[in-house]
Amino acid sequence: MxxxxxxxxxxxxxGGGYDGLGSPVAYRVGPLDYTPAKYCYCxxxxxxxxxxxxxxxxxxxxxxxxxxxxxxxxxxxxxVWVDDEPTEWYLELIGDLRDEVxxxxxxxxxxxxxxxxxxxxxxVQQLQxxxxxxxxxxxxxxxxxKAKVKALQxxxxxxxxxxxxxxxxxxxxxxxxxxxxxVVAMVCNGKIG
Numbered sequence: 001m002x003x004x005x006x007x008x009x010x011x012x013x014x015g016g017g018y019d020g021l022g023s024p025v026a027y028r029v030g031p032l033d034y035t036p037a038k039y040c041y042c043x044x045x046x047x048x049x050x051x052x053x054x055x056x057x058x059x060x061x062x063x064x065x066x067x068x069x070x071x072x073x074x075x076x077x078x079x080v081w082v083d084d085e086p087t088e089w090y091l092e093l094i095g096d097l098r099d100e101v102x103x104x105x106x107x108x109x110x111x112x113x114x115x116x117x118x119x120x121x122x123x124v125q126q127l128q129x130x131x132x133x134x135x136x137x138x139x140x141x142x143x144x145x146k147a148k149v150k151a152l153q154x155x156x157x158x159x160x161x162x163x164x165x166x167x168x169x170x171x172x173x174x175x176x177x178x179x180x181x182x183v184v185a186m187v188c189n190g191k192i193g
Contacts, residue, residue, distance in 0.1 A: 040078030
């Protein structure tokens with residue numbers, strides 16, 4: 001397991017005074033990576049945690065692996081302190097240090113929210129600029145497309161007019177040939193001349 005973040009603790013400090021911020025210091029040894037091993041009444045290796053309660057801040061203890069995780073399985077109620085009971089001075093010192101770390105952690109979290117908000121607003125402004133640019137590009141492309149459509153419509157009209165003129169010319173030629181053929185036929189029959 002190696003070094004583990006103290007926030008993995010099932011009860012994270014257990015007793016009074018815990019405010020949900022986790023251990024003020026990271027675990028140097030994972031809950032099951034310690035030696036010599038201590039076994040609970042279930043014959044499982046007991047987890048070693050650090051208490052951050054007001055009564056025993058910084059004091060290590062071992063507890064059944066099942067405690068705090070599975071409600072349906074009864075834990076064996078194994079609990080033993082690893083460290084001796086601290087002196088009054090030690091309790092005050094560690095408690096003050098713990099409280100200061102938690103205070104600073106809260107402050108950083110609050111600033112993180114402020115920084116996150118500012119960062120989000122900057123991102124929104126950038127997105128608005130990109131949106132404006134894209135709208136301008138879209139308008140340009142629409143204008144170009146309309147111009148191309150108009151040019152194609154004019155070419156279609158020219159083609160239709162050309163077809164119409166070609167049909168008229170062909171019709172005129174056929175009509176001329178017909179009349180010439182009639183004239184030739186009349187001349188050959190002797191009706192003219």
